[in-house]
Structures are given as C-alpha cells and as structure tokens.
Amino acid sequence: MKNLIPPVKGARDFYPEEKAIHGWLYQKLKNVSASFGYQEYDGPFLERIDLYAAKSGEELVKEQAFVLQDRGGDLLALRPELTPSLVRMVAQRQNQLVYPLRWWSFGPFWRYERPQKGRTREFFQWNIDMIGVDSTEADAELIAVCVAFLRSVGLSSDQVVLRVNDRRLMDSELNTIGISGEQKKAAFKLIDRSDKLPQKEWETFASELGFTTQQISGIQAILNDTTLWKKSPSLVRVFDSLKALRADDFVRFDAHIIRGLDYYTGTVFEASDLDGGRAILGGGHYDNLVEDVGGDPLPGVGFAMGDVMITIVLEKYGLLPEPKSFTRAGLMTVFDENALQDALRLSAIVRDAGIEMVCYPAVAKLQKQFKYADRIGVRFVLVQGPDEKAEGKVSVKDLANATQQTVAEAELIGFLQQLLK
RNA sequence: GUGGCUGUAGCUCAAUGGCAGAGCACUUGACUGUGGAUCAAGGGGUUGUGGGUUCGACCCCCAUCAGCCACCCCA
Incomplete structure (x- = not known):
C-alpha cells in the first residue's frame, strides 16, 4: 500500500x-x-496544437493545454475543448x-x-x-x-x-x-x-x-x-x-x-x-x-x-439516482468440490434464459457465499447440495423476503421468471 | 501563478510534550446446508516524507511532498 x-x-x-x-x-x-x-459525433482526443493556437492564442495553449510531442517532432495537444475540432x-x-x-x-x-x-x-x-x-x-x-x-x-x-x-x-x-x-x-x-x-x-x-x-x-x-x-x-x-x-x-x-x-x-x-x-x-x-x-x-x-x-x-439537491449497484439477478452457490461443474451448468442454463447470473467462482462456506450475495445485491440465491442433486432439484432463496423453495431443474426457469416479475 | 486549511489503521476521526485509540469495515467463531441483526475473539500503524528542538515529539520549529478550499483564469 x-x-x-x-x-x-x-x-x-x-x-x-x-x-x-x-x-x-x-x-x-x-x-x-x-x-x-441532434446526431451524436466525436472528434479525436489528440489534435495538432496549431488548431488551438490559431484561435485561442499562444498563452492559453502553453499554460492550459496538455502538450506532447510525437516521434516526428510535431506538437500535439490533448483536446482542451471541442469547438475547434467541430469546426475543422x-x-x-x-x-x-x-x-x-x-x-x-x-x-x-x-x-x-x-x-x-x-x-x-x-x-x-x-x-x-x-x-x-x-x-x-x-x-x-x-x-x-x-x-x-x-x-x-x-x-x-x-x-x-x-x-x-x-x-x-x-x-x-x-x-x-x-x-x-x-x-x-x-x-x-x-x-x-x-x-x-x-x-x-x-x-x-x-x-x-x-x-x-x-x-x-x-x-x-x-x-x-x-x-x-x-x-x-x-x-x-x-x-x-x-x-x-x-x-x-x-x-x-x-x-x-x-x-x-x-x-x-x-x-x-x-x-x-x-x-x-x-x-x-x-x-x-x-x-x-x-x-x-x-x-x-x-x-x-x-x-x-x-x-x-x-x-x-x-x-x-438529492437528484442523483440511487446507486442500486447492478442488475445482476442471482447468485449460484458452490456447495462443495463435487458441485462445481453443476454450479457452472446451472448458472449457464439460467443465463441462457436471459436472467443475469453470477456464479460463485470457488468452493467456500455457504455462509460466506450468502453474505457475498447480500453484499453485491442480487435478488435470489441458488443452492444445489447432495439432497437436491439426488432428486434433480434446486433450492431457490429469495433474499428480498427470506423465503426458500425447492423446485425441479426443469421448472427452474419458469419459477425464476415468476419470482423476478 | 497567489493564499488558507489538512495529512494518524482499509474508511471516518480521537489522542494539545509522557505506554498510539474508537467506531465502521475485515477475518474467525457462537451457527458441522443459508445473507442483513446480535455477541465474542482476532488481524491490522516507521502518525505523508526528511531534518531540527527536547530527557522524551502524532503534538513544537524548518523544509518537502500530497490532498482539499478560495483567488486568478475559464477556450
């Protein structure tokens, strides 16, 4: 540090x-x-210094512009304003x-x-x-x-x-x-x-x-x-x-x-x-x-x-929007070493259905993963441990109201779409 | 370019010449399959940097660097 x-x-x-x-x-x-x-356009960030010198006067360019030299020896400036570029x-x-x-x-x-x-x-x-x-x-x-x-x-x-x-x-x-x-x-x-x-x-x-x-x-x-x-x-x-x-x-x-x-x-x-x-x-x-x-x-x-x-x-004046972090909808947890591939598979399925999904990238305690979910502000968390796996199901916890349901994998997408409505 | 204020833990700040602290955050645990709340424990510092004064400096002095604020300027 x-x-x-x-x-x-x-x-x-x-x-x-x-x-x-x-x-x-x-x-x-x-x-x-x-x-x-109006139509959007843009000019280059770099311009020859002469473009500004012509209009703004040497004083301003010398004192207020970031000037650099290219390998050919020409003086360039990081644009201090757009009007000269627009006009050009x-x-x-x-x-x-x-x-x-x-x-x-x-x-x-x-x-x-x-x-x-x-x-x-x-x-x-x-x-x-x-x-x-x-x-x-x-x-x-x-x-x-x-x-x-x-x-x-x-x-x-x-x-x-x-x-x-x-x-x-x-x-x-x-x-x-x-x-x-x-x-x-x-x-x-x-x-x-x-x-x-x-x-x-x-x-x-x-x-x-x-x-x-x-x-x-x-x-x-x-x-x-x-x-x-x-x-x-x-x-x-x-x-x-x-x-x-x-x-x-x-x-x-x-x-x-x-x-x-x-x-x-x-x-x-x-x-x-x-x-x-x-x-x-x-x-x-x-x-x-x-x-x-x-x-x-x-x-x-x-x-x-x-x-x-x-x-x-x-x-x-309090008019800035809430920094409601991101729109990522859900977190897929990783239950243990054996569940890693299933976690990746399930998160891909959900993602392909158009739901934003983040998958926990390593094995960790569920408590830690839930805390992470809370911190990054997702709406729901998916868990598939040995119990769910054995029945081909997934547990879905809705973080907003702390409710949890276990649904069959085949019904997962429909269930989530309902939840996110 | 001119002037003022401030630099202490990741963050916000205490400690006015005598053992460097708190809150928040972090880690771990209470809870062997579940977040926000609570409780406990723990980790974390060359006090911006360099010099000086002093038995002793976060504290006083000088320099320097950085940040903030105002002036100047504002294409």
Whole structure:
C-alpha cells in the first residue's frame, strides 16, 4: 500500500458507483439531444496544437493545454475543448453536409488547471451545436434544449436559472454611453465582475480601468434595467419562441451575462445554481467560426456543459439516482468440490434464459457465499447440495423476503421468471 | 501563478510534550446446508516524507511532498 503509485493530479477514477452515475447522465443528455433531432459525433482526443493556437492564442495553449510531442517532432495537444475540432470537421466536408446541422457529443477533455471544487484536469463535456442557420429561432431551440435537460434531471427553476443576454444589445447600449472600440473589452470584463465584487471595490476597479464616473453609472443603469431586452428585437423573438416551445421556465433576461469567449456575436446564455452561483453550462451564437479555420463563413449556436459541476449540483439537491449497484439477478452457490461443474451448468442454463447470473467462482462456506450475495445485491440465491442433486432439484432463496423453495431443474426457469416479475 | 486549511489503521476521526485509540469495515467463531441483526475473539500503524528542538515529539520549529478550499483564469 505504501508504494502505490499516486494517480495523476486532477485525473479521475470511476469506481462502479460513479461510473453508473456517469452513465445515467450520459443517457439523460443523449435522450434530450435525440429528442430535438441532434446526431451524436466525436472528434479525436489528440489534435495538432496549431488548431488551438490559431484561435485561442499562444498563452492559453502553453499554460492550459496538455502538450506532447510525437516521434516526428510535431506538437500535439490533448483536446482542451471541442469547438475547434467541430469546426475543422465541418470545414473539411463543408459542401457535403446537410444544413442546418445538428450535432452533439459527450467525451473527455483536459486542461492543465489547479484542481478545486467543480474543476478537475480531466473532465467530460457535453457539446451541442446547430450550424448553418442564422436565426433567433435556432438560438431559442438551443436554450430549449438546456431547459429540457434541466427538467429531465429533475431540477426546478427554484434551484437553477438560465440567464440570457445578447451581445449586440450590450454593444449598442455601451455605444450610447460613449464606450466603444478598445474600451468595450474592458467594459465586458467589468460587467463580468459586477456580481463578484462588492459595490465599492467594483467602482474602484472600474475607475482603474479608466472609466469616467458617468460611464460607470451608465453601466450600472444598463445592468439594473430588467426590461432592457425589449430594446432588442432578437431577444424579444427569442423569448417569444421559448414561450411557443413551452420552455420559458428557468429562463430570465440578465444583462450581466457576457461569456468569456470572443467568438460569441449574438445571443449568449448561461445556467447556474441559484444557491452558489457557479456556472453549470454556457453557450451562445457565433457568426463565423468556420471561416476562422479556412472554410466559408457559417453561423451557428451551441453550448457546452461539464460533467463535474452538474453532478455536484444534482448531488446537492438529492437528484442523483440511487446507486442500486447492478442488475445482476442471482447468485449460484458452490456447495462443495463435487458441485462445481453443476454450479457452472446451472448458472449457464439460467443465463441462457436471459436472467443475469453470477456464479460463485470457488468452493467456500455457504455462509460466506450468502453474505457475498447480500453484499453485491442480487435478488435470489441458488443452492444445489447432495439432497437436491439426488432428486434433480434446486433450492431457490429469495433474499428480498427470506423465503426458500425447492423446485425441479426443469421448472427452474419458469419459477425464476415468476419470482423476478 | 497567489493564499488558507489538512495529512494518524482499509474508511471516518480521537489522542494539545509522557505506554498510539474508537467506531465502521475485515477475518474467525457462537451457527458441522443459508445473507442483513446480535455477541465474542482476532488481524491490522516507521502518525505523508526528511531534518531540527527536547530527557522524551502524532503534538513544537524548518523544509518537502500530497490532498482539499478560495483567488486568478475559464477556450
């Protein structure tokens, strides 16, 4: 035990209970994606580093990506996100694909960050995008997909909020108070910070960024105006569409939502835990992603959700499924040395009838085998000792109600099917 | 990258300078053909690692490693 090689920092072990939950989550988002007609795809886990360098900038790649060198000397990266791969895949077959394209994916990603609550170096992410259409109805659909997912895992609008904004609206609003060009980036950063910092510190931060008192109060006025969305025709349409889609619970306009990514150009949205504030998922509309890697311009809308944060939130609200171990139905015991072959034979018969069956793999005390059956959570236990063997019978113990019956081998399957009903 | 907290049995944690412990788990038995409950016995430790202070260190000091948490960042 002492000399165990430690696991890689920020990597994750999935013990069966955790793997079961992971699989459950996968099923949920798969069903939601499919219900809107999205198709599953995946990219490679390894990409040339240039793919990310082109878009994300060298700093990010150097500091946040797991980089390795192949034998030819090329630099590769474990994918830190999926969008560049998606865009490359679309660009490669740009003229063969059918638009609007609806694709989704769930797989592992790596980022070299300092692990903490809700953040690991190895994580899974659900990515879902609609590409090739430039409408507010498409934006609304992706938001509706979010809502459908949140509902399907049992979350309510008391627990999670889905905040929606539009970058074009923020752009024009900033323009009207005299913030433009380079200052806009700083303003976005300031807006992003507005609910993290206390009022006074925020104002200090704002003047450090070079904003005038007038501009600062202008920004505050924008942020506090809950009806601001009415000035944005596209947001009005998004909210109307959401109502038509019957997906307007969870959803709320919020001018604070900007999103860190530069490539968002229109609608942006983000879901977060109301009690705790951490973001669960986020996404938005982009105009020209494909163009960036050398294809013709194609608009799209999409979002991404990490598995770690959502699992923490679901656990907090008691919404994770019971880890009712496995579905293995029964255990075949081994009475003694002479019974080994019969145990194998009987378990094969039961298994062939479609009943999940585990056979104890060695000779052991019955007490130990029964205890094992209890621990792994099977429903029934089969015993064939000398007495049963002599009459061609098997004893079946139902662990749920501690009853036991001895039945003829020929009637065993029917008996078990009845028991498992 | 910055800061805080924590490292003691498989797990959760006691022991505040004087013999390293408990609960749970495990093994065995009470029960020679039967799980969950109960009882009894047993196994299990270089107190993360290295140094220092002290008659004496799990405890105090220094270093180091690891984990957790927050900040930064978040494609």
